[in-house]
Amino acid sequence: MKSSTKKITLFALTWPIFIEISLHMLMGNADTLMLSQYSDDSVAAVGISNQILALIIVMFGFVATGTSILVAQYLGAGKQKSAAEIAVVSIAANLLFSLILSILLFIFDDRILLLMDLPPELLPEATIYLQVVGGLSFIQAVIMTLGAVLRSYSFTKDAMYVTLGMNIVNVLGNYIVIFGAFGFPVLGVEGVAYSTAISRFLGLIVLFILLIKRLDGGLPFLSLFKLPLAHLKNLLKIGIPSAGEQLSYNASQLVITAFIASLGTEAITTRVYTLNIMMFIFLFAISIGQGSQILIGHMVGAGKIEEAYKRGIKSLKIAIYISFGMAVLFSIFSETLLGIFTANEDILFLGSVLIYLTIILEPGRSFNLVMINSLRAAGDVKFPVYIGILSMWGVAVLFAYLLGIVFGLGLIGIWIAFILDEWLRGILMLRRWRSRIWIQKKFTQV
Template identity: 40%
Template sequence: MLDKNTNKFTLWVLAWPIFIELFLQFLLGAVDTLMVSRISDDAVAVVGFSNQLFQAMTTLFMTVASGAGILIAQKLGSFRTGDARTIGIMAVSATTIIGLACSVILFAMPEAIASMLQLPEHLLPLAGTYISIVGGGMILIAMMATMSTVIRNTGNTRGPMYVAIGMNIIHVIMNYGFIFGAFGFPQWGLTGVAISTVVSRLLAVLLLLYMFLRSFEYRIKWKEFRVFDRPLFGEILKIGWPLGINMSCWVFTQLIIYSFIATLGAAELAARTYMNTLESFCFLLGSSIAMAAQIQIAHLFGAGRIREAYRSAYRALGIGAIYVVVNAFILYVFGKQLLGLFTDDKTIVAIGASLLGMNLILQPGKMLNMALGNSLNAVGDTRFTMYISLGSMWLVATGLSYVLGIHMGWGLIGIYSCMIADEYLRGVLSFFRWRGQKHLRKAEQVEPVSHQAQPMEPIPAQA
C-alpha cells in the first residue's frame, strides 16, 4: 500500500511554496540592501560582509538541522512516524543551544571579529553595531532554520512560506520607519535596520514554534524537549556532519573571498554585495526546485521506490536548468539598470555590470551542482559531496581566487572565474556519482522497514 500522503511529496507541490518563501527571503535581502543604500554605500558593504559572517555561524547548527530534515523525510517514507517526530524534537533542542552560544560570542566581540576578517578600519564602528544586534539574535536564526527544515520535510512547505510573508511585511515596514523616521519611529539608520531584523525574526520564531508543535500526528509537548534518543541522534550526525562540513566549506570560503574583495576596496565590496543580491534572484526558482527534489527523493528512497528516486534527480535538473538560464539572460540584459536602483556611484555600477556576462555562465553550473548534490544528500551519500567540496571550494574557489584575483591583479573578474570553475567541477563530479547509483543499488539489497512500503523496482542500467 502506498503512503496516503504521497501527493504531498510531488515536486511541484513541494517546490512552489519553497519558491515563494525563498523569493520573500530574497525580497527581505533586496529591500535591506535598497533601503540601507539610502544610508550609505559603506552601510551596504557592512551588511553584505556581516551576512557572510552570519552564514558562517549558521553552519554550526545547520549540521544538525539538515541531517534531521533528510532523515525525517526518509522515516516518513518508510512509515516510521515516531522516529521522525523524535528526530524533529532533538534537532530543535540541540540547535537552540548552539544558536545561543553563537549569540553570546557575536554580541560580546563584534568589532574584534570584523577586524580579524580584514574589514576596512573605517567600517568597523558600523560593523560593531550591526553585528552585535543582529548577531546577538543568532539563536532566533537557529530556531527558525531548524523548525522550517523540520516542517518542510514533513511535506508541509506552505507553513514556512506563510511565516516568511508575515516576517517580510513587518520587516519592510519597520525598516522604512527606522531609516526615514516614518510612522513615529526614531531615525536610527543602520541600528534601526538591525533592530527591525531581530524583531521580525522573533515574531517568525513564535509562529514557526506553533506550527512545529503540531507538525506530526501527535502534538509535541514541552516536556518532550528533554528527550534524547542516542541511536537516532547518531543517525542524524552520520548524515549531518558531512553536510555541516560541506556547508562550512561554502560559507567560510565565501567569507574568505569577501575578505579578498575587501582588500580591493569598499567599491568592489559594495559591488559584490549588490551583485550577490541580483544573482540570488536568478537562482531562486532553481534553488527551490533543488530543495524540493531533495525532500522528494529522500521520501521516495525511504519508501523503497528507488527507480522513481533516481529519475527525479534528472527531472529536477532539467526543469531547473531552463529557469535559471532564462533568469540569468534577463539579468544580463537589464542588470545595469537594476544596479542603478541600488546606487548612483558610477564606479560601483560599472564594476557590477562587468560581471553580468560571467553570471550567465555561472548559473547553469550552480543548478547542475545543487540539483545532483542535493540528490546525493537525500539518499545519504553526504560524504561524497563533502569530499568534493573540501577539494574544489578550497583549492579552486578560494586558492585560485587569491592567485588570479589578488596576486595576479585580475580583481573581481579573476575571483568570478574561479567561482565558475568550482561550481562546474563539483557539478560534473556529482553527475557521475549519481549516474553510478552506488547508494541506490545498496538500498535494493535492504528490505523495507515497514511491511507497507512499496516493493523496490529494479533500477535501470546506467544511461
C-alpha cells in the same frame, strides 16, 4: 499523521519553497536597498557582517539538514513515531548549540570583523549589526529547524506564509528606523539590526504554533530525555558532513570576501549589489534542489530507488534550463537592475560585467544545488564534503587570489574562479549520482 500519506509532487513542494526563499532574499535586499538610500558605506558594513552571519547560519543548518532528510525518509518508510521523535531531538539540539554560538558571536564580534581586513570607516556600523543580529541568531537557528520539519511533512506553504509576514514586519521596521517615520529617530544600521531581530522573533512564535497545530499527534516534547540517542547520532551522521560542505563553502567565501575587501569599499559594495541581484537567478535551482530533496527522501525511505534516481536527473535538467534562461534575462537588464541600488557609474559597469558572467556560472551552480541535495536525501553525505573542500579551496580560493589579486583582474577574476569551482564540483556530483553508490546509504535502515 495525515501529512505522511498525502500525495506530493515536485511542483507542489517547490513553488512555496521558491516563494519562501525569494522572500528571505527580499528581506536581505530590503535591508540593502533601504540602506542604499542612507549610505553606501552602511551597505558595505552590513554586507560584511552578513557574510560572517552566513557562515554561522550554516553551522546552525547542520541539524536542520539532518532533520529534513531523516524525517522525509522515516515518513516514506511509514515510521511516523520515529519522524516525530527526530523532530523533537533536532529542535532541542539546535537551540542549545545555537545559544552557545550566539553568545560567542556577541562577545568576539569586533575581533572577528578585524580579521576580515575591514576598512576602518566601516567597523562601527558592522560591529553594532553583528552584535544585535549575531547575538540573537539562535532565533534563526530554531526557525530553520521548525521550517525543516514542516517542509518534510509537506507543509511547505506554512513556512512561506511565515516568511512573508517576517518580510512585512522587517520592511516596515526598516522604513521607520531609516527614514524616521512617525517621528521615530533615524537609527540607520542599528535600527535595521533591531528590525531584523524583531521580525525573526515573531516568525519563531508563529512557526512553533503552526507546528503544534499541523501535526495531529503532536510532538513528544515531554519525553525529550527518554528518546533514543540513536536519533541524535543519525542527525549528526547526516548533519555534520552536510554542514561540512556548506561550512567549507562559506568559509571559502569569507576568505574571498577578505580579498575583495583589500580592493576597497567600492569593490565590496559592487559585490553586495551584484549578489543581491544574482540571488534571484539561482533561487530557482535552490528551490528545485530542496523540493527534490524532500521527494527523494520519501522515495528512498519507501524503497523506490529507480523513481528516486529519475527524479534527481529530471530535477537537474529543469534547474539548468531555468537558471540559464534567467541568467540571460537578468544580464539584458543588468544596468537597470543595478541602478535600483546605486548611480555610481563604476559600480554599474563592473556589476553588469559580473552579471553577464553568471550566464556561464549559473548552470554549473545548478548541478551542485540539485545533485548535492539529491545525494544527501539518499544518505550519501560524505562525498560532497570531500569534493567540496578540495574544489572550493583548491580552485575557488586559489584562483580568486591568483586572478583577482596577483594578476589584477579584480572582481572579474574572482568571478572566473567561481565559475571554475561550480562546474568542476557539479560534474563530479552528477557522476556520483549516476554511479548509484548512494543506494546503500539510506538512514532508515540503521
